[in-house]
Structures are given as structure tokens and as C-alpha cells.
Amino acid sequence: MLVLEYKIKGFKLQYQAIDEAIITTQFIRNKAIRYWMDAPREANINKIALNNYSTALRKEFKFVEELNSMACQSATERAVIAIDRFYGNCKGKIPGKKGYPRFQKDNRSVEYKTSGWSLYPTKRRITFTDQKGIGEVKLLGKWDINTYPVKSIKRVRLVKKADGYYCQFAIKTESLSESRIADDEVGLDVGLEYSYSDSNGHHQPNPRLLIKAEKSIKHAQRQIYKKEKGKNQRRKAIQRYARKHLKVSRQRSEHAKRIARNVCKASALVVYEDLRVKNMVKNHCLAKSINDVSWGFFRRWLEYFAVKFNTKVVAINPRMTSQKCSDCGAIVKKSLSTRTHKCSFGCELQRDVNAAKNILNLAKARDGQSQRNATGLATSTLLGETLVEQVARVKVESPCL
Template sequence: MLVLEYKLRGKQEQYERIDNAIRTALFVRNSCIRYWTDNQGIDKYKLSAYCKVLAKDFEWAGKLNSMARQASADRAWAAISRFYSNCKKQIPGKKGFPRFKRRGHSVEYKTTGYKLSEDRKYINLTDGFEIGKLELVGTHDLHFYQPNQIKRLRLVRRADGYYAQFIVDVERSIELEPTKQTLGLDVGLLHFYTDSNGNKAENPRFLRKAEKSLKRLQKRVSKKFKKGQKQSNNYKKARQKLARKHLKISRQRKDHAVKLARCVIQSSDLVAYEDLQVRNMVKNHKLAKSINDASWYQFREWLEYFGKVYGRATVAVAPHYTSQECSSCHRIVKKALSTRTHQCVCGAELCRDQNAALNILRKGLNTVGHTGINAWGETDRYLAEETTLDKSIR
């Protein structure tokens, strides 16, 4: 699936109607959660059927397109199925029991309720809310895809406006020449990552750099907030400025992760990295802000995505003892977090992070296997040819 995003340009009345559609979708989702809580044991299809009951009981809920109501029920079922999966896997701690959402930010249509113009530059929303015709502002060209390839449309509200996301059923695949290179990555806080060749990527620290302006904007919001009273327009404006600042930081993190992951994947045929449990690491309140600011998990997700797109191998390895083990003789050399140089009795002396990256690469190659031809970007055909050649030599 490919997601193409456009900014929506329209009138203020149309934006208000989009807000009504988003609130209705949130109501359907929460109602489905309530229906499941009162009648445990029902399945996905009964939740979808319950949407029709909601449309009859609430006139304003019936304005939302029928497939959009079903998409909201699908969101409720996604939370329920995730809870069932966590219980089945016996994950320690909280299992993620489905909860009601207070705020919604998007509404999703399937294949009806909207219509694209012939030039693919406008979209007309035709459900009961009568949102009407909106202009699509973006660089993607929808002419490359057939109308039946567009499986869903998602209207998203953000701090800087409204957006339309088209989910297109297409497999993205790009062929590259093999580089005959493998790479191990060790992420960190001092540097964003250090690879097995000793190269380092700087940690941008977007949140830390914007912290001063964020505090100033947060003070303005706090000063204009009136408890127990209707909030003024100045409060709403200050809140919008703060939200736009947070949105800018999140976009900076994403842009950094995307560009860095693409460069790493294009430069190597196999990339090995640590299978870090970031959710558990941020429980350390002294490092939680720095870990979240680094966005390691987002970088990993883009590594795996570009690995599929470019046909590269990506391997997640267990992080145990990668920093303590010597990459030369495999002895365990215990060191504190403040010790930045790895020194071993075998004579090995190198950067702590590079030593960890070498151990990660070795584990990744062992995971792929000793034959490992596919790790170099080769196809199964070449693997079969080499096997036949070995037999003929013997």
C-alpha cells in the first residue's frame, strides 16, 4: 500500500463540516467499543452491523457515509483484536484493554462517499454532511493510478490545516545494483548511530533545540487559560501556535529518519541493527526525553520499509552484550556507560559504539546464514547456479 497525502483547500464552512464528520466517526468508534464491552464475544461482523443501528437511532450519525461508519467500526475492532492478541501472547503488564477516545483527528472513507475530478486536482465529498468540493494541493500525480486502486480516503485534521490521504493498492519496488557491502548499526544518544565502518551520524536533537521556544509558547497558553470559564480567542490562538511548533518537530524527526534510512539502505546489501524495546527503555525518566527525541523506532520502521522497496536484507538482532563483548576475541569486557573506548586484553582498542556495531553485524550475518548469497542482493537463480557448479566440480 502507498499513502499519498494532499493538503485540502476550501472554505471555513467546509472545514467545520469535516470536523462534524470526524466527531461522528469518533462517536461510532466509541459506541462500538461500548457495544463490545456490554456484549463480549461478538465478532467484527456484528460490530459492522451495529453501525446500521446507530444510523437509525441517531439522525446525525446517519449523515456519515455507510462505509465510513464501517471504517470506524474497523478501528474499534483493531483495538479489540490487539487486546486479544496481547492476552494470548501473555505480554507482561497491561494488555491494552480498549478505551474510549476523547478526541478524534481523522475520518476514513472506503470506496464511496467521495468523487475525484477528471484532472485529479479536486475531490467532492458527497455524504450527508455535504462538505462539497475541495482542492487538492500536493506534488503527487494521481493520474498514475487507476480509480479502482484507491482503496481508502482519510481526512486528517492537523494543527496547520486539513489533509487528504489516499491509500493506493500498489507495490513499490525499485531495483538497485548490488554493492557487496554489509553494515551493522549501533544507535545511541551521543551520536544517532555508529556503523561497523566507524562512520557516525550526528544526533539532531530537534526537541532539545526547540525547548526554549516551546517553554515560551507553553507559558502563553497557561497565562490565557481561565479555569471554569469559556476560553477566549487569544487562548485558542496561543494553543494553535504551540501545536504547530510540536507538529514542526515531529515532521523534522520524520524527515531525518526517512532520509537517513534511505541512504543506509541504498549503500548496503545487508543492514543489521538492534532489536531495542524502546517502550521499556523510556521508563528510565533520566533518559526518556532524549530517547524519545532520537526517535530510534521510527528510524527502524523506515529501514524495514526501504529494505522491502529496494530489495535489501534488514536483520534485527538481540542487543544483549553487544557493547560488552569484544568484536575481536569475543571476551566480555564490562564497562560503564561513561566509558566510550573499548579496550581488551587481546589488544583491540576502538570506539565503544563501533565495537558494538561490529558485534551487531556479526550476529546479523549469523542470522541470515552461512550461505548468505541473498544477503548480497543476489537472486535465487544465482544461488541455484552456484549449487550446480559446486556439484559438477566435485
Template sequence: MIILEFKAQGKNTQYQAIDEAIRTVKFIRNSCISLWMDNKGTGKYDLSKYCKILAKEFPFANELNSTARQAAAERAWSSISRFFENCKKKVPGKKGYPRFQKHCRFGKADAARTVEYKQSGWKLSPDKKSITFSDKKGIGRLKLKGTWDLWRFDKKLIKRVRIVKRADGYYVQFCISVEVNEQLTPSHSTIGLDVGLKEFYTDSFGNSEPNPRFYRAGEKILKFYQRRVSRKKKGSSNRKKAINRLGRQHLKISRQREEHAKRLVRSYRKKSAAFIVGRLCIKGDRFCCKAALF
């Protein structure tokens, strides 16, 4: 399974329709969580059936595509099953009891600002440079801006389509079910990587990568934007603009971290070596060891 992401371009009315769809997804997920809390023994299929009841009771929920409602219920059950697994495994600390999703700022996770469709409710253009959402929310046709070769994949391989809202705009993600088989010549060598705080990592040959500390480098700017948010009046348009600027800065730092990690992985991947990465479990005060083959 691979994920291809494109920047979505549309009109302001379309962006408002996406926001309404995201709010509907939050409502369905929170309603499923509430049903599970109030009724002992509620299972995955009970939550799926509950989506139909919500669609009949609330017109705005009926406007959302049925597969998107099911995806919201699956997201609720995912948080419930994760809580049960942590309890069975006796994970130290908090077990992750399911919580209701609230209106969050842009610095939070993308899962709270996502609407997900399965294999219906959307249609790609013949040139695959735009996508049209056909539910009653009124999202309509969105242009796709990106460099991925989406035309190489058959439409049947696209299992899910997500619309993600971030501080710098809206994005469309395609979850494609393909197997990536790449033949690499084995180097018959093993490299050990020790991840730390002072150094980003140190390998078994003594080579080390300094920790870039992107957050510390941008902390001064973050504090500046955070002060601007706190000075604005709650509910005002100026406060919303200040929150957006703060979210853009957080997004920049997260992308810097991600690209830095990808660059290091590519450098070791070209060596075609098996390496062992050490990871410190701080919560359980244990040392975990993971092995990966590249």
C-alpha cells in the same frame, strides 16, 4: 499499498463540516467500544451491524457516509483485537485496553482527528486536482494542493480516502493498492546498525550519525507556548489560538524527526546493502533484532 497526501483547501464552512464528521466518527467508535464492553462475545460483524442502528437512532450519524461509519467501527475493532493479541502474547506491562476517544489537542496522534471513506462517498475531478465528498455533512468540493502525480493511478486502485486534521490545516490522504517493484543491483555486503541514545546510530564500519535531538532543541519554545496555554481562560478563543500554536510547534518537531530518518534510510538504500538494525525493548527488558533488505 502507498499513501499519497495532499493539502486540502476550502472554505470555513467546509472545515466546520469536516470537524462535525470527525466528531461523528468519534461517537460511532466510542459507541462500538461501549457495546463491546457491555456485551460479552461481541464480534467484528456485530459492530458493523451496530452502525446501521446508530444511523437510524441519530440523524447526525445518518448524515455520514455508510462506508465512513463502517471504517469507524473497524477502527474500534482494531483496538479490541490488538488488546486480545497482546493478552495472548503476554506482552509485559499494559495490554492496551480499548479506551474512549476524547477531544484531544493537536500534539496527539492523527487517528483521533480522521474521517475515512472507502470507495464511495467521494469523487475525483477529471484533472484530479480536487475532490468532492457527497455525503450529507456538507463537506463538498476541496482543492488538492501537492506535487504527487495522482493522475498516474486508476481510480479503482484507490481503496481508501482519509481527511486528516492537523494544527496547520486539513489534509487528504489516498491509500492506493499498488506493488512497488524496483530492481536493485545486489552489492553482496551486509551492514550492521546499532541505534543508541548518544549517537543516532553506529554502523559496523565505525561510521556514526550524531543524534539531532530535535525535541531538546525546541523544548524552550514548547515551554513558552505551553505557558501561554495555561495562562488563557478555558473555553476562550485566545486559548484555542494558543493551543494551535503549541500544536504547530509539536508538528514541526515530528516532521523534523521523520525527514531526518528518511534521509538516513535513503543514504543506505542507495548502497543496496542488507543491514541488521538493533532495537532495545525497554518495556520487556529484552533485546530485539530486526533484519531488513534494501
């Protein structure tokens, strides 16, 4: 699957119609969750039952009937995903909270399937044909959607972001592979001082994007509280604040995308740490720095480009890789503040390079499990997969590549 994203240009009434469609989607999803909660235990509330319930909602509420029928089904599918995730966590005996479905308050997208929209045959325009009144809008972007057959477009999603409205097309197409420029074997140790250090001694600088933008973000946040509640100036201040955070998020994704592509393009084998970032950010002293360096983004893009360049990627448990000597195997205890590894046999390396060598050695010593992402997507909200865990999706490759 390939996702193409365009910014929408329309009129104020069209934006209001998109907002109404998004709110209707949230209403259907929440009503489906309530229907599941109120049903008796012996009742089998599955996807078919919830789709039938969305049909009943269309008969009961006029504003629901105005939304395309397949868009209503997409809304109930979001409830199905939340319910299935909860049951899966219970059956898998995942520790902690099991993710009991909750009502949504900040939905920002509406998703159409194969009906409810039509593309202009020659220009980058799309018309939404349901009764919400969105009508024809212009698509701004460099990708040419008209080169793909209409039958290959499986989903059309309207997304509201801090800087405007976007239209995303999920297209069923084969991912084209590319040739590598080298066949190196490399181990990667991610960190906070550097984005990653590899077993060859290369250090990728950490851009620290949030820290650089933090002064501007805090200033924008203070401006919000200086405006009176309910006034237009406060709404504009909130939008400026949100746009600054959105810019940092996009910069993080772009940086992770670029360095992951470079690593996979030059390597036949990439070994990285199998980290549980969700648990690591519970350390409040390091949480902001960990989120800023975006280890999760980097790992997902590694898995995507591994498919594109036919690179084998392996996740390794990083236990003791920082304490063990990569040369002689001796254990050299050191704190986080100690940045140089020195063993009694004369091996002296930068701490992260030593860990990267250990990570690569572990993969060579045993057969690691490949972590290739065969779909070629960092996160998926497409047909047959999780529909709404991520809606802020962009095209899977950088415009500059």
C-alpha cells in the same frame, strides 16, 4: 500500498463539516465499544455484529445517517481492531496491561472507503457526496493523484492536524525496486551521542531536534497560560504550541527516512539492534533523549527501504555487544560514561564502533531472522490491516528524494 497526502483548501463551513464528520466517527466507535462491553459473555460480538449495530445507529441518530455508510463501517472497524488487540494480548499472555478498549476522546480522522467521494477528472479537487456538507475542496500538493486509476484508491482519509486539514489517499500499487550503489555488509549500533555508528567506523550525527526547538516550545507553552480560558487568543496560542511539536515530529521522520535510505542503498546486508524502546523510555533520565533520536522511526524505515533496494535486514539481540571485544572476544566491563573500548590485547576502538562490529559478527555467526516489511509501509492503516493505530501518515517517500 502507497499513501499520497494533500493539504486541503476550503472554506470555514467546510472545515466545520469535516470536524462534524470526525466527531461522528468517534461517536460510532465509542458506541460500538459500549455495545461490546454491555453484551453478555456468550454473545459473539464480531465485525458483522458491529456493522449491523452501526446500521441501527444510522436509523436512530440523524447525524449518523448523514455520514456515508462505508465511513460508518470504517468507524466500527476501529472498535473491532481495539477488541481484537485486547483478546490477542490476553491469549498471548503479554505481561503488564492488556490494552482493554477505552473510549476515544481526541479522534482526528474520518475514513471513507470506495464511496462517499468523487475526484475531479482533470484538476486536483475532490468532492464528498454524503450529507455532512463538506462538498468540493481543493488539494494542495505535488503528487498527481489523477495518474492513478480510481479503482486503485482503496481508502480516502480526512485528517485534522495542528496546521490544517489533510486528505490521504491509500492506493493499491506495486512498489518499484531500485538498484543499490554498493553491496557492503554493515552492523549498526544506535545511540544518543550519535544517531548510529556502523561497523565501518562511520558516525551519523544526532540532530537533537527536540533539544534545539525546546526553548521555542517552552515559550509557546508559557503563552498559553497567560491567556484567559475560553478566549480566542488562548485557542490560537494552543495552535501555535501544537504546530511547533508537529514540526519536530516531521523533522524526526524525515531525518530517519533519509539516513535509512542511504544505509539500504549502499548495503546488501544491514544488521541492527533489536531494541525494546517502549521499555527503555521508562528510564526517566534518558526518556526524552531516546524519543528525540527516534530509534523506532529509523528501524521502520530501514525495513521499508530494505524491500525497495532488495537489502537483507537482520535484527540481533544486543546483549553484551558493548562489553565484548570485537577482535578477541574478551569481556571488558565499562560504564555508559566510558566511550572508548580497550582490551588487554591492544584493541582500541570507539565504544559504539566496537558494538557495531559485534552486532555484524553475531549475524554472520548464525542465521538471523529477516525483518523485511513486505508491505513497504512504516505503519499501516490500510485495507485488511490495522486501520487507526496511526493516522498521521504521509507519503512513504521523501519529497526531496
